[in-house]
Amino acid sequence: xxxxxxxxxxxxxxxxxxxxxxxxxxxxxxxxxxPRSVRLRRFAIxxxxxxxxxxAAFVRATGYVTDAERLxxxxxxxxxxxxxxxxxxxxxxxxxxNGKTRGGIESKGKxxxxxxxxxxxxxxxxxxxxRLPMLDEWxxxxxxxxxxxxxxxxxxxxxxxxxxxxHGRDHLEPDMSDGYMYTAPVASFKPNPSGLxxxxxxxxxxxxxxxxxxxxxxxxxxxxxxxxxxxxACCYFNSADIGSVDIAASFSNQGFRVxx
Amino acid sequence: MKKLLCIAALAMCAAxxxxxxxxxxxxxxxxxxxxxxxxxxxxxGIKRDQEDNQRISAAGFSALTFEEKxxxxxxxxxxxxxxxxxxxxxxxxxxxxxxxxADPFPDDMAWSEQxxxxxxxxxxxxxxxxxxxxxxxxxxxxxxKSAIVELNGHELIPDLISAYNRDRRDNDVLTVxxxxxxxxxxxxxMYTPVYMKMYGDEDASYRMxxxxxxxxxxLILDYAMAYYRKPGR
Numbered sequence: 039x040x041x042x043x044x045x046x047x048x049x050x051x052x053x054x055x056x057x058x059x060x061x062x063x064x065x066x067x068x069x070x071x072x073p074r075s076v077r078l079r080r081f082a083i084x085x086x087x088x089x090x091x092x093x094a095a096f097v098r099a100t101g102y103v104t105d106a107e108r109l110x111x112x113x114x115x116x117x118x119x120x121x122x123x124x125x126x127x128x129x130x131x132x133x134x135x136n137g138k139t140r141g142g143i144e145s146k147g148k149x150x151x152x153x154x155x156x157x158x159x160x161x162x163x164x165x166x167x168x169r170l171p172m173l174d175e176w177x178x179x180x181x182x183x184x185x186x187x188x189x190x191x192x193x194x195x196x197x198x199x200x201x202x203x204x205h206g207r208d209h210l211e212p213d214m215s216d217g218y219m220y221t222a223p224v225a226s227f228k229p230n231p232s233g234l235x236x237x238x239x240x241x242x243x244x245x246x247x248x249x250x251x252x253x254x255x256x257x258x259x260x261x262x263x264x265x266x267x268x269x270x271a272c273c274y275f276n277s278a279d280i281g282s283v284d285i286a287a288s289f290s291n292q293g294f295r296v297x298x
Numbered sequence: 299m300k301k302l303l304c305i306a307a308l309a310m311c312a313a314x315x316x317x318x319x320x321x322x323x324x325x326x327x328x329x330x331x332x333x334x335x336x337x338x339x340x341x342x343g344i345k346r347d348q349e350d351n352q353r354i355s356a357a358g359f360s361a362l363t364f365e366e367k368x369x370x371x372x373x374x375x376x377x378x379x380x381x382x383x384x385x386x387x388x389x390x391x392x393x394x395x396x397x398x399x400a401d402p403f404p405d406d407m408a409w410s411e412q413x414x415x416x417x418x419x420x421x422x423x424x425x426x427x428x429x430x431x432x433x434x435x436x437x438x439x440x441x442x443k444s445a446i447v448e449l450n451g452h453e454l455i456p457d458l459i460s461a462y463n464r465d466r467r468d469n470d471v472l473t474v475x476x477x478x479x480x481x482x483x484x485x486x487x488m489y490t491p492v493y494m495k496m497y498g499d500e501d502a503s504y505r506m507x508x509x510x511x512x513x514x515x516x517l518i519l520d521y522a523m524a525y526y527r528k529p530g531r
Contacts, residue, residue, distance in 0.1 A: 068388070069389055267382070270501070282380075282381040284405060284407070286350035
């Protein structure tokens with residue numbers, strides 16, 4: 039029964055195949071992602087980020103309780119906040135990504151699931167018989183054969199066509215200029231050349247693997263930036279940067295896409 | 299040819315190690331002396347907490363003496379953080395002055411609301427302890443720098459400049475001086491090309507940096523001292 043649920047949630051057409059081969063990844067000057075060539079086996083990566091509907095199917099099937107529901111330690115956002123500031127909200131979880139007072143996900147089934155931890159993402163993957171992409175796999179899929187910072191070329195002004203990001207100068211005022219302050223439904227923006235949606239923005243996507251400056255086993259990584267990221271703060275909506283976070287942390291801009 | 303390649307590879311390894319070392323140097327914290335052993339024991343206890351909540355209770359925090367609270371806040375961030383601020387993993391850190399200093403805590407942690415409230419509500423007394431700690435220790439660690447920025451601690455400009463003159467590798471001290479001038483709205487500095495590049499331009503971001511050359515260092519130090527001497531600062 040569980041396997042049937044998982045199959046329904048993740049059909050074959052929802053993945054893009056990436057052929058085996060040698061790929062260039064990294065960027066000059068990045069200690070955690072220096073330029074290099076990597077050899078990858080063939081893999082498939084989901085076209086979209088994992089949605090609330092998909093995560094709900096997992097929770098219904100397993101009764102799983104997320105870290106944020108158990109530990110009441112989710113970090114949420116509501117303007118005005120200084121740059122890089124988040125609010126700890128014990129009521130927040132994937133069902134109420136920015137806390138109960140800021141609304142639930144009743145009409146957000148197609149939005150990416152957020153306010154989940156890396157461990158929660160792994161639990162979903164075990165159930166769905168998929169896995170998180172490795173850091174290099176994510177980058178190869180994102181680049182889709184391109185070599186610059188962005189798969190659409192060097193003009194950052196085009197970001198708004200491809201990604202749900204923050205367009206305000208800071209986070210003291212809400213930014214709804216692209217229609218969304220928080221997450222957008224997956225695939226609301228243009229895909230990359232391989233047909234993958236929201237590789238930049240919407241949610242930071244957990245990836246498996248470690249980087250040279252990791253100082254603790256608790257550190258895990260995520261890529262692609264999120265709805266929170268602006269060109270003035272964070273700017274991780276690109277093909278090269280690798281963010282980090284604690285393994286038990288649940289943020290309302292943190293989600294994942296799966297691979298197999 | 300093989301020899302040359304080996305030498306080049308060794309040089310690259312050495313450069314990477316040095317870059318990593320300097321990153322570690324930037325993130326060193328300064329340990330205040332107040333009840334240090336007791337507070338470190340307490341923090342070790344929190345870190346063993348299997349429930350992953352990295353904090354003491356409000357009652358536990360309240361029971362600490364003022365100095366113990368200061369030491370605790372300087373050594374331990376209670377809330378999760380996301381590390382996605384630009385300068386942290388950039389190569390060549392030793393030769394750059396960044397627009398924001400390195401984060402104070404390892405493992406992607408940050409101060410909680412309880413901790414920030416302690417700092418801001420007790421600003422005057424905390425500034426005094428920061429002054430004492432900078433005087434007693436050899437450098438201004440990443441934790442003290444963050445506290446000075448959090449409190450807009452312009453009173454500590456002479457302490458910062460003295461610390462910088464003791465260790466001119468610590469360019470994050472210059473960063474703190476720039477932030478104090480920015481947050482204090484110091485007009486003369488805000489008209490400089492340095493300010494425009496680091497904070498003023500539409501595209502200015504957390505990734506911005508200056509070359510740590512003599513001219514940039516002198517400009518920042520001179521403006522900071524002038525700001526400190528400004529009547530009514």
